[in-house]
Amino acid sequence: MNLDTLIDGLAQRRSGPDGEVLDLTCDSREVRPGWAFIALKGEKTDGAAFVPQALAQGACAVISESPLELPAGIAACTFLADPRLRMAEMARRMHGTPDERLALLGVTGTNGKTTTTTLIRQLLRGAGIGCGLVGTVLNAAGDQEEEAIRTTPESPTFYRWLRRSVEAGDAASAVEVSSHALCLGRVHAALFKVGVFTNLTQDHLDYHITLEAYFEAKALLRNQCGRFLVNADDPFGRRLLEGGRCWSYAIDREADYRMTDLVLGPTGTRFHLHALQGEFEVESPLLGRFNAYNLLAALAACAEAGFDLNRLIPAVPRVTGAPGRLERVDCGQPFGVMVDYAHTPDALEKLLTEGRRLLPPGGRLHVLFGCGGDRDRAKRPLMAAAVAAGADVLWHTSDNPRTEDPERILDDAAPGIPEALRADGTRYHRNADRRAAVAQALADCRPGDLLLLAGKGHEPYQEIHGVKHPYSDRNAVEAVLGASR
Numbered sequence: 001m002n003l004d005t006l007i008d009g010l011a012q013r014r015s016g017p018d019g020e021v022l023d024l025t026c027d028s029r030e031v032r033p034g035w036a037f038i039a040l041k042g043e044k045t046d047g048a049a050f051v052p053q054a055l056a057q058g059a060c061a062v063i064s065e066s067p068l069e070l071p072a073g074i075a076a077c078t079f080l081a082d083p084r085l086r087m088a089e090m091a092r093r094m095h096g097t098p099d100e101r102l103a104l105l106g107v108t109g110t111n112g113k114t115t116t117t118t119l120i121r122q123l124l125r126g127a128g129i130g131c132g133l134v135g136t137v138l139n140a141a142g143d144q145e146e147e148a149i150r151t152t153p154e155s156p157t158f159y160r161w162l163r164r165s166v167e168a169g170d171a172a173s174a175v176e177v178s179s180h181a182l183c184l185g186r187v188h189a190a191l192f193k194v195g196v197f198t199n200l201t202q203d204h205l206d207y208h209i210t211l212e213a214y215f216e217a218k219a220l221l222r223n224q225c226g227r228f229l230v231n232a233d234d235p236f237g238r239r240l241l242e243g244g245r246c247w248s249y250a251i252d253r254e255a256d257y258r259m260t261d262l263v264l265g266p267t268g269t270r271f272h273l274h275a276l277q278g279e280f281e282v283e284s285p286l287l288g289r290f291n292a293y294n295l296l297a298a299l300a301a302c303a304e305a306g307f308d309l310n311r312l313i314p315a316v317p318r319v320t321g322a323p324g325r326l327e328r329v330d331c332g333q334p335f336g337v338m339v340d341y342a343h344t345p346d347a348l349e350k351l352l353t354e355g356r357r358l359l360p361p362g363g364r365l366h367v368l369f370g371c372g373g374d375r376d377r378a379k380r381p382l383m384a385a386a387v388a389a390g391a392d393v394l395w396h397t398s399d400n401p402r403t404e405d406p407e408r409i410l411d412d413a414a415p416g417i418p419e420a421l422r423a424d425g426t427r428y429h430r431n432a433d434r435r436a437a438v439a440q441a442l443a444d445c446r447p448g449d450l451l452l453l454a455g456k457g458h459e460p461y462q463e464i465h466g467v468k469h470p471y472s473d474r475n476a477v478e479a480v481l482g483a484s485r
């Protein structure tokens, strides 16, 4: 069968009386009766191997990269080229081009995507405007929320959430767009009303190989956006601005959206916002300079999408951002504990700057950190160096080792820490068991100290030797401090 005919058929049948083809997926494990299964050839495996499972689960159509023998009654066709792009086009049509029926706001950049998209959703909903979310922590439409598995899902899941948003009456949806997503066509064909570029620093070089290729991947988002808003304080942001067709936001220089009189306090942040739509006093419970950037980006994106800042500003005091980012854990202990998701050298440097700002005089800054397995190995010593440069006491442990040997990951990071510091038994501690390391760090904290637990943020699991174990930094802390109360 010709692919266009099948797509037309799928698009029509979805809303037709027989309801034969209900949805699409490229993951056999997701197939439900009446769904079409798209068998993609990947790096690790060939989706064609899972056709029997898809059929057993009730698939009524199979689209594959090469012809397959299928039972009678199963609609079939093959992709001629670019299967991931064709899959996205198909999903978009099946779900009724939902991107055209919502104000879609896409956020890319190395750090700040989850925070900025979450702020956009909270700001709009706080002003009584429905907004969906697709991102690292949550996928959401209307009041429906589901834990996410990856930052940007494959296109069938992405467009499904947008359709749910349309059905729930949302006016907008905020989408985190990872560089992997842009390379793998996960948001292909979507029309973003506004795109945001937050910053670019080292990450994911296992996949992109060079920082330049990583930048090129992020820059692809601009081609799908009506307006593209760029952080002018970021060197890569300035390169995008030189290319024209961009709007800017910044703290340190002139921009279309900028702030002055920034006050970073121990319980919140204040600034004066200069927007294209007017001037506003902003007061937020968010902590830290990097969150001032995220809030500025979120407000600018909403304004560029046509939402009235006069309606959004009153919601700012109730907007708290994403879970597991600079989040306090308070069990009544005489020292500070905060959970954060910093897992890049730049995020760690920025986190430690905020930690230092929040530290009471005379207190010590403890930082517990590790590096993720099956990810950019080159960032490991740089992460360790960022912690060594800013912490008084280092607790070097595991993050998600995934399929790698935990001790080898620690070995990779260690050269980033000066040898003299590594030999200092009071300032440097190494233990690959994260739960045990958290307990040791807590036991070492004195009144007035601050312990930052970096890297795992909201994550409810730790993946070791390929197995996800229930774990959260917050729970690990509460188990120790709760027990000692």
Ligand SMILES: CC(=O)N[C@H]1[C@@H](OP(=O)(O)OP(=O)(O)OC[C@H]2O[C@@H](n3ccc(=O)[nH]c3=O)[C@H](O)[C@@H]2O)O[C@H](CO)[C@@H](O)[C@@H]1O[C@H](C)C(=O)N[C@@H](C)C(=O)N[C@H](CCC(=O)O)C(=O)O
Binding pocket: 026, 027, 028, 029, 039, 040, 041, 042, 043, 044, 045, 046, 047, 050, 136, 150, 151, 152, 153, 154, 178, 179, 180, 181, 207
């Ligand atoms: C580099 C990358 O992103 N690879 C993704 C890509 O892999 P792939 O094309 O090689 O696929 P594969 O694993 O060989 O499988 C081939 C096909 O068989 C299918 N399959 C596989 C098993 C099965 O039981 N049934 C089944 O149907 C798969 O769904 C796939 O369609 O497509 C797969 C199917 O969707 C993804 O699981 C896989 O993500 C891997 C696991 C991954 O770890 N990705 C991370 C790095 C990622 O995407 N991260 C970004 C950025 C994070 C951030 O900075 O925020 C993200 O957006 O999350």
Ligand SMILES: Nc1ncnc2c1ncn2[C@@H]1O[C@H](COP(=O)(O)OP(=O)(O)OP(=O)(O)O)[C@@H](O)[C@H]1O
Binding pocket: 109, 110, 111, 112, 113, 114, 115, 116, 136, 151, 176, 198, 199, 290, 291, 293, 294, 324, 325, 326, 340, 341, 342, 343, 346, 347, 348, 350, 351, 457
């Ligand atoms: N604008 C920013 N600039 C630099 N660092 C930031 C910024 N915003 C957040 N961070 C740091 O990065 C961490 C991750 O933030 P966030 O989850 O918002 O980023 P992300 O881009 O969604 O990350 P991921 O790539 O994992 O999806 C935070 O916990 C904080 O330490």
Ligand SMILES: N[C@H](CCC[C@H](N)C(=O)O)C(=O)O
Binding pocket: 136, 151, 343, 371, 372, 373, 375, 399, 400, 455, 456, 459
């Ligand atoms: N989206 C990021 C999350 C990293 C989270 C951190 N806890 C780790 O495991 O490295 C990634 O997939 O690289």
Ligand SMILES: [Mg+2]
Binding pocket: 113, 114, 115, 135, 136, 137, 151, 176
């Ligand atoms: Mg994220």
